[in-house]
Amino acid sequence: MRHLIYVARRLVALVPVLLGITVIVFFMIHLVPGDPARTLLGVRATDESVAALHVAFGLDQPVWRQYLDFLVRLLHGSLGRSFFYDANVTELVAGRLPATLWLLVAATVLSLAISVPLAVLAATRRGSAVDQAIRALPLIGLGMPAFWVGIMLVLLFGLKVRAFPVAGFGTTPVQHLSSIVLPGLTVALALTPILIRSLRTSMIAVLDSDYVVTARAKGLSHRRVITGHTLRNAAVSSITVLGVNIAYLVGSTLVVERVFALPGMGTLMLESIFNRDFPVVQGVTLVFAIMVVVINLLTDIAHGLLDPRVELA
Amino acid sequence: MSAVDRAPRAVLPSRARRVSLAAPLRLNATLVTGLTLLGLLVLAALCAPLLTSWDPVQQDLTASLLPPGGGHLLGTDQLGRDVFARLVHGARVDLRVGALAVLFPFLIGTTLGLLAGWFGGWFDLVVMRVVDMVVAFPFFVLVIALVFALGSGTSSIYIAITLVGWVAYARIVRGEVLVAKEQEYALAARASGLPTWRILLRHLLPNVLLQAFVFAMSDIVLSILAIVTLGYLGLGVPPPTPDWGSMIQEGQAFILTKWYLAAVPGFAVVVTGLSLALIADGFVQRSGATR
Numbered sequence: 001m002r003h004l005i006y007v008a009r010r011l012v013a014l015v016p017v018l019l020g021i022t023v024i025v026f027f028m029i030h031l032v033p034g035d036p037a038r039t040l041l042g043v044r045a046t047d048e049s050v051a052a053l054h055v056a057f058g059l060d061q062p063v064w065r066q067y068l069d070f071l072v073r074l075l076h077g078s079l080g081r082s083f084f085y086d087a088n089v090t091e092l093v094a095g096r097l098p099a100t101l102w103l104l105v106a107a108t109v110l111s112l113a114i115s116v117p118l119a120v121l122a123a124t125r126r127g128s129a130v131d132q133a134i135r136a137l138p139l140i141g142l143g144m145p146a147f148w149v150g151i152m153l154v155l156l157f158g159l160k161v162r163a164f165p166v167a168g169f170g171t172t173p174v175q176h177l178s179s180i181v182l183p184g185l186t187v188a189l190a191l192t193p194i195l196i197r198s199l200r201t202s203m204i205a206v207l208d209s210d211y212v213v214t215a216r217a218k219g220l221s222h223r224r225v226i227t228g229h230t231l232r233n234a235a236v237s238s239i240t241v242l243g244v245n246i247a248y249l250v251g252s253t254l255v256v257e258r259v260f261a262l263p264g265m266g267t268l269m270l271e272s273i274f275n276r277d278f279p280v281v282q283g284v285t286l287v288f289a290i291m292v293v294v295i296n297l298l299t300d301i302a303h304g305l306l307d308p309r310v311e312l313a
Numbered sequence: 314m315s316a317v318d319r320a321p322r323a324v325l326p327s328r329a330r331r332v333s334l335a336a337p338l339r340l341n342a343t344l345v346t347g348l349t350l351l352g353l354l355v356l357a358a359l360c361a362p363l364l365t366s367w368d369p370v371q372q373d374l375t376a377s378l379l380p381p382g383g384g385h386l387l388g389t390d391q392l393g394r395d396v397f398a399r400l401v402h403g404a405r406v407d408l409r410v411g412a413l414a415v416l417f418p419f420l421i422g423t424t425l426g427l428l429a430g431w432f433g434g435w436f437d438l439v440v441m442r443v444v445d446m447v448v449a450f451p452f453f454v455l456v457i458a459l460v461f462a463l464g465s466g467t468s469s470i471y472i473a474i475t476l477v478g479w480v481a482y483a484r485i486v487r488g489e490v491l492v493a494k495e496q497e498y499a500l501a502a503r504a505s506g507l508p509t510w511r512i513l514l515r516h517l518l519p520n521v522l523l524q525a526f527v528f529a530m531s532d533i534v535l536s537i538l539a540i541v542t543l544g545y546l547g548l549g550v551p552p553p554t555p556d557w558g559s560m561i562q563e564g565q566a567f568i569l570t571k572w573y574l575a576a577v578p579g580f581a582v583v584v585t586g587l588s589l590a591l592i593a594d595g596f597v598q599r600s601g602a603t604r
Contacts, residue, residue, distance in 0.1 A: 138590070140583060151575050
């Protein structure tokens with residue numbers, strides 16, 4: 001019951017944030033210099049198509065009215081209509097969502113698989129050469145462009161070793177799985193430096209805490225102390241750290257999808273930018289932001305469930 | 314959520330001991346290494362015309378995709394342009410845009426954070442609500458969408474990064490001000506009847522600036538990554554101006570035969586990031602923070 005109330009409170013707190021997101025996405029079109037319709041459609045656009053766009057966006061209406069209409073349409077689940085595909089943006093996004101979700105899951109799993117052991121290793125051998133080496137990784141990793149790492153992975157594992165597909169998403173779940181390895185690894189490598197840093201710090205805090213000292217004093221083996229006492233708390237901090245960086249994780253998928261020609265939301269957004277398909281760009285931007293907000297909510301709830309010390313009230 | 318949402322790259326010193334930026338320059342190995350590395354990169358960018366006699370935009374289709382050596386240190390690209398010349402001239406573009414793109418968010422965010430933290434009330438409420446809205450977006454997604462809306466070009470990049478980037482500084486500085494304004498020196502300054510602007514500029518700002526500055530170091534990395542990414546996506550500095558991102562994009566097509574075309578510009582980004590990360594770490598160490 002306590003958990004349900006907590007979840008309900010968190011949901012209510014989301015409302016202003018979600019409203020704010022719609023405001024920003026809505027006002028994007030008003031950043032377009034000059035007549036947005038003319039600029040978006042390009043110099044060769046006919047007057048009719050410009051006028052049609054004015055009506056489609058309600059650009060002839062006062063701004064508050066435009067926003068209200070936009071909001072009402074959103075509440076009906078409509079993100080507008082694509083100029084280029086002449087299709088419902090909601091359907092277009094829904095069709096591209098699976099690849100992006102696969103990528104997000106793969107990236108999360110791989111980044112934890114890489115960073116948790118390294119952080120544990122560094123934290124348990126504080127000050128050693130291993131620790132120094134692991135602590136140097138983030139310094140190098142922070143400046144690595146994700147798309148470049150992707151290209152280098154393609155070169156290594158896709159073309160030289162030929163272990164994984166380097167482009168596309170396949171059609172069966174098995175093909176999806178093998179197609180997602182390299183993109184997932186790319187996003188994971190972009191995230192790992194940040195995760196290692198924060199996890200090492202929180203692991204050290206756990207290792208220095210009284211109950212770990214007690215466990216050691218009881219004569220438990222090093223392994224028991226780590227697996228039985230430290231890792232559950234490390235799991236909690238992993239979730240928190242992931243939650244804090246979720247916007248960065250989601251943002252990285254956009255470019256990485258492009259490198260691996262994954263038919264996800266990021267690719268849809270970039271295609272639509274080149275097609276000057278404003279409703280799709282707007283819709284995808286909105287969905288990306290909602291995704292971040294939802295994942296943040298989920299990590300908060302998971303944190304509350306895993307860590308009894310979290311105040312749920 | 315914290316200020317690291319958008320750019321989880323900063324290592325902020327603990328609140329235990331702080332040294333203002335104006336403290337006598339005490340160098341440490343990390344800081345020196347970072348400054349040296351960055352200095353070399355900046356020097357290479359500034360002296361680009363002296364380092365190579367090739368024109369970075371001059372095409373020569375008879376000399377396309379030449380291997381490294383033989384007059385072209387790193388070979389030529391598909392249009393016969395000298396890769397090394399494009400690399401060092403690209404450094405000029407990317408380092409300049411990267412550093413400048415951080416300047417406006419730094420100034421705007423620091424100012425708003427300072428005022429929001431000091432005055433509180435409705436101003437604080439409005440600023441922080443806007444911050445909440447902006448941080449809900451993934452950085453790259455919003456920057457790319459904004460550059461699309463504003464139209465491509467360097468000024469669009471500056472505006473887009475500023476619109477998204479100021480929030481991190483506002484959050485950091487506001488948090489610092491909330492702590493600092495309760496400290497004795499701030500209370501004393503208030504009690505002595507100094508004008509508000511003087512308390513803010515002379516007493517508070519120097520004490521809260523270090524955090525924002527350390528963050529700015531890693532934020533430059535993020536902004537260079539953004540510019541390079543935009544270049545890779547064809548939304549960055551318009552061609553034929555050399556830029557590391559577009560170089561990587563062009564090199565990707567030849568990854569099997571001429572891997573270095575895509576590898577070398579990316580390596581330049583990594584070295585730039587490393588130098589700035591070292592400087593940020595060096596400042597943190599200098600401020601006596603423990604990690």
